[in-house]
Amino acid sequence: MTVVNVSPRRKELIRVAARLFVDEGFDRTTVRMLALEMNIKSGSLFHHFRDKQEILCAVIEEGMHNALSIARTALAEAGCSPQARLDAMARAHLETLLTDRNAHVVALYEWRRLDGDSRAHLVHLRDAYEALWQQVIDEALEAGLIRGDKFLVRRFVLGALNWTVRWYDPDGPRSPEALAKELVAMITPPEAAESP
Amino acid sequence: MTVVNVSPRRKELIRVAARLFVDEGFDRTTVRMLALEMNIKSGSLFHHFRDKQEILCAVIEEGMHNALSIARTALAEAGCSPQARLDAMARAHLETLLTDRNAHVVALYEWRRLDGDSRAHLVHLRDAYEALWQQVIDEALEAGLIRGDKFLVRRFVLGALNWTVRWYDPDGPRSPEALAKELVAMITPPEAAESP
């Protein structure tokens, strides 16, 4: 279990590992491949990380931390309007999914490869992130902006957003902002936006 | 690449493999584990499948075939109302996700482990399934039941539905039908349901 990733060297190694984990999958990525891409020998790798598992944990942790801080600043800048806050969260989510794509793809696909301890540690970060979402969705529900069960809405929305990593093309015509707006528009009835 | 899975013995082996692939992941599932659960010796496994890859392909293919046929009959029984057809597709999707859960979890998580040929073959099945969805969504858009970009709506909806494998509890209070209804309700404005 990693507590914090501060050293810039470590950060860089983690970035390399994330790319490899995405391209090959965690299990197929060997410590020798990792070392090769990091320009060190495979033995030296274990000076930086206790074992292969810890690299996986560090990759995911890094992505989660970034997602959390980006979402927090986005919310702080969004003001109080439920509509603006919903937009801000969706936009922040998509932007993180892009800038930190590798880390998040690893989190989505290789979560089950985490051992018990790492998993427990990361679950806390994930819960904190989902709590942010839940809060914004509760506000939107209370304002009559959207309808439905509060937990279901959160899960459906996060599902739709996370699924974008499968099809979204950053070089395509649509920006993350536009995408976020379209998702919010899909679940907000046309007239709800204008009610006080 | 598998062409068809007819033999009942083969079907059973595939079912066992799917379960193991879900529990352990494709890469961590060894041919010895597979053989053990299939009550044969690891060497005998290669009488039924050319290699480990083919088992993965067969598992996914089986799930896709079932999903396609269930969706088709659901649509046939749903009539012409866009609302009913949307409901039917969502319900069919969730029911397949439950009854064939293992196969679909494998398809979602281990898709990238497929080699080029198997992938190309399965992409056709997936495209056929998504075409069904696209058609139903186009009808709903034309009827004014929902709003937005037709491709985005399909992707967002399928994302939300596929994400359910992460959190849905079959023993929980909500049935797949109820879940499907809630999703459709979330994206259809309240007044749209009553317009002619």
Added chain:
DNA sequence: ACTAAAACCAAGCAAGCGCTAGTGTTAATG
């Protein structure tokens, strides 16, 4: 009863795996 095909088995190979031990090498600190 005869035969062919399908299903299965024991044994093991070659390759690759994660990881360790022991040894420099470098650069900052007392």
Added chain:
DNA sequence: CATTAACACTAGCGCTTGCTTGGTTTTAGT
């Protein structure tokens, strides 16, 4: 100038992997 800590290297151990081989048993058609 000596010490230390961080980082990197070489070499390889012990084990597991997917898959093959060469042969035996079981099943099904005639």
